[in-house]
Amino acid sequence: MPANLTPMYRKAERDFRRAQTPAERVECLQRMLQLIPRHKGTDKLQAAIKSSLSEARAELQRTQNAPKAGSVLRIARHGCGRVVVVGAANAGKSQLVAALTNAAPEVAPFPFTTREPLPAMMPWEGTQIQLIDTPPVVPDALPPWMLNLVRTADALVLAFDGADDDAPAQSCDVVRAFAERRTRFSSRAGFDPEDFGVAHVPALLAVTRANDPDWNLRVELFREELRFPPAQVAFDVGQPDTVSATAAAIFDTLQLVRVFTKRPGEAADLTSPLTIGVGGTVEDLALQIHEDLARDLRHARLWGRSDHDGQVVGRDYVLHDGDIVELH
Ligand SMILES: Nc1nc2c(ncn2[C@@H]2O[C@H](COP(=O)(O)OP(=O)(O)OP(=O)(O)O)[C@@H](O)[C@H]2O)c(=O)[nH]1
Numbered sequence: 001m002p003a004n005l006t007p008m009y010r011k012a013e014r015d016f017r018r019a020q021t022p023a024e025r026v027e028c029l030q031r032m033l034q035l036i037p038r039h040k041g042t043d044k045l046q047a048a049i050k051s052s053l054s055e056a057r058a059e060l061q062r063t064q065n066a067p068k069a070g071s072v073l074r075i076a077r078h079g080c081g082r083v084v085v086v087g088a089a090n091a092g093k094s095q096l097v098a099a100l101t102n103a104a105p106e107v108a109p110f111p112f113t114t115r116e117p118l119p120a121m122m123p124w125e126g127t128q129i130q131l132i133d134t135p136p137v138v139p140d141a142l143p144p145w146m147l148n149l150v151r152t153a154d155a156l157v158l159a160f161d162g163a164d165d166d167a168p169a170q171s172c173d174v175v176r177a178f179a180e181r182r183t184r185f186s187s188r189a190g191f192d193p194e195d196f197g198v199a200h201v202p203a204l205l206a207v208t209r210a211n212d213p214d215w216n217l218r219v220e221l222f223r224e225e226l227r228f229p230p231a232q233v234a235f236d237v238g239q240p241d242t243v244s245a246t247a248a249a250i251f252d253t254l255q256l257v258r259v260f261t262k263r264p265g266e267a268a269d270l271t272s273p274l275t276i277g278v279g280g281t282v283e284d285l286a287l288q289i290h291e292d293l294a295r296d297l298r299h300a301r302l303w304g305r306s307d308h309d310g311q312v313v314g315r316d317y318v319l320h321d322g323d324i325v326e327l328h
């Protein structure tokens, strides 16, 4: 990873990862090119941005001449992250979303129950996370909107039926269908530094029907076949502790920390945290609230952990989960 990428650049790159249309991609790439620090260490990255920009411009021109219907799905983003739940038919995707949110997607013992993507909100320790239930992946007929939804997600949940002997092969097919379209279930977020066409999306393997005694063997088969890096969680709708463990694992997959802001002389509102990426700084936090705030930022004061009680820190200070921050 090249050094000295600024918070403004990192924000532009995150916007690019989420960009839904060629026009949005062109805008974000232009911004990235403008903001990237110019030195030897970023040469490869600059080249990758430039080549992606020409691809995005060409795509923009093609779509302007002949608009491609149905490649983009307009689902508004809500909460601190968007997590798309994918998997083979009958893998337990809708059951998982039903158990973690207030939504009531149709759950049924036969395949192809879900026909349309369905967004729902998962509350987790003061935060709200958007989960999107999707129709089963059919590797030979992956609709463009589905690919776009997965590529631009903040995280993925791959539902894996722990009780089905076909689950290893079917889940391999799902992962390969996306890999063939330059989209990876990964343990990190971002792009291949040399080819921005390859998107890595942080993923979690959710093993459903984990009340089956042999789920572990099936998962092993799957992992061996693919050398699949993401973490996993065992889920069974009948066991509440696995449901809450799944919610926690989904939040972990987003790689966020929760921080609370306060105004001078006032108490912090500890019920509604803001979130920034793990490793994010005081400046990243300010930037998320408003660009002007980040520009005019002088310092911050910090509470929350036992070893700092109003301690003054600079804009590069890395925040931790639970920090209470006063921006000055
Ligand atoms: N016991 C148990 N049954 C589950 C669990 N997860 C899913 N099921 C059952 O598995 C079947 C399929 O679940 P769905 O959630 O509808 O699966 P899906 O992946 O959404 O299926 P499609 O929409 O058709 O792709 C249903 O009969 C569920 O009740 C689980 O954790 N435990």
Ligand SMILES: [Mg+2]
Pocket: 093, 094, 095, 106, 107, 113, 114, 134, 135
């Ligand atoms: Mg379903």
